[in-house]
Amino acid sequence: MVEKRIPQLLVEDNKFCPGCGHGNINRVVAEVLEEMGLADTTVGSLAVGCACLMMDTFGVDWIQAPHGRAAAVGVGVKRVRPECCVFTYQGDGDSLAIGLSETLYAAIRNENITAIIVNNGIFGMTGGQMAPTTLSGQRTTTSPKGRDVSITGQPLNIVNQCRQLPIGYLARGSVASAKDINKLKKYIRAAFETQMSGGGYSLVEVLSPCPTNWKMSLEKSLEHIENDVKPIYPLGEFIKKGEKTDA
């Protein structure tokens, strides 16, 4: 007999598109917060994008920040309520385009918060426009002939940006397979453990499919992550307990 267990934090079914990776990531975060006993003391900071659909389905205290500013808002909460578990949950457009300054400065100050950044390579909510993370040559609604890096610059690798900073924890995971999801859960747990032990800033980037805007089936989307996305954005733990790893 198979028992179906759903974290109590997921108070309603999620409202993401079919095949979207956010559902799996929500689930992993909910499981970790519950297992760590943090469900009652967590405050999440969302800004603008598909991630915001969580506000009605994921049962922790939330603040919705202006587009890109989730890190600054989260910092405001954490600094006055250091006993709370504070995390940001943002897409790549939100956190790395309009919000890159707030995202990076939270890391530069080694703020004791956890950032979860979902990289699906496009702006999802607005219909699949090019994001900072869009791969070279990738077609989007604002790069219809494929991203031309001679015009747009290279895709932004936030892990590389943060790797030189004195932060507590840095990892990149994926939801492209069950194996990836299990690893992701370890990363997310390590990130929250870093925060709750006062270990400083923790960031987990998550490679995630957007079948709707990629205009691919889920199977094709997962293949795309495996074959095209992971080589550009390799998985692993890059900083643990404030020390750089060999990854």
Add this chain to the structure above:
Amino acid sequence: MPLQLMKGNHALSEAAVRAGCRFFGGYPITPQSEIPEYLSARLPQSGGIFLQAESELAGINMVYGAAAAGFRAMTSSSGPGFSLLQEGISYIASAELPAVIVDVQRYGSGLGDISQAQSDYFQATKGGGHGDYKCIVFAPASVQESADLVVEAFDKAEEYRNPCIILSDASIAQMVEPVLLPEERGIDPDKAWAVRGKHGGEFKRVTSTMYYIEDFDAYIKNKYDTMAHNEQRWESVHTEDADVVLVAYGISSRICKEAVSEARAQGIRLGLIRPITLWPFPVNAFSGLEHVKAFMTVELSALPRLDEDVKLACEMRVPVRHFLGGVSIPDSSVITEAAIAILKEQR
């Protein structure tokens, strides 16, 4: 407690801490920088947090977070930086959270200059950011009022759960005067609406309250109508028999007070309405003034701003003129002469 000599920005900062402010996030810009400088030393002494933000955008959003967590929080800026705060102010108003924002006005659009001015009037009183909101705007005219009104601003922000603005300027902020500081107050951050984890209760969502309030149009209009009705503050000087009434706030109101005394000494019936709140504009100050032949705003800006609200307040029954001067502070005698010229026109 005895009077002490303090700079406007310092008195405002000290009074903010005494009013229970425990968070400041902001960015350097002249002529407000004494506020973050003072608070960087003072807030940690009272268990508060000072954070120098990477930008005004980050500063106001840190304030948003700290305010959502139930703490009295503020930021301050000037001119160009005040423009950058508007996005966050709109969000704080939309989420119905208390916060205090100080704009120490400086001259000019764009980069402008660091000298005194009153050019940010529209931005402070008419919205500044996007959407349907208002902030109570307090305009101190002295160092004492800089201290008193920041306390009032924190109280009113919490009472209405709405951001309040202190619209100061380079003169008021930089001058040194005697001030009686307010008593130190305790703090009360664990409000029912504050995010701090759900602690076994329902989870809370701090976002635009429009998503959760029925008939939001009527609700929010009523909120701001109530504020407009209840929160008008002003000082009237010899308006009861005045032929010409000056209207001025902040630093220019002090020159106008001198002008009123000088004019009265010459037998000219000059009066003054000094708005202390700019929003709500003190329209009640204009009732019972049917004997007044003309109003004249005195504004330290290149373009008239205040004069639109005066025209509305007196319903254009009599002429409304403006006396402008941004780059240099006018002498009171020049204002008196301008008022006399208006009187001559009226005869």
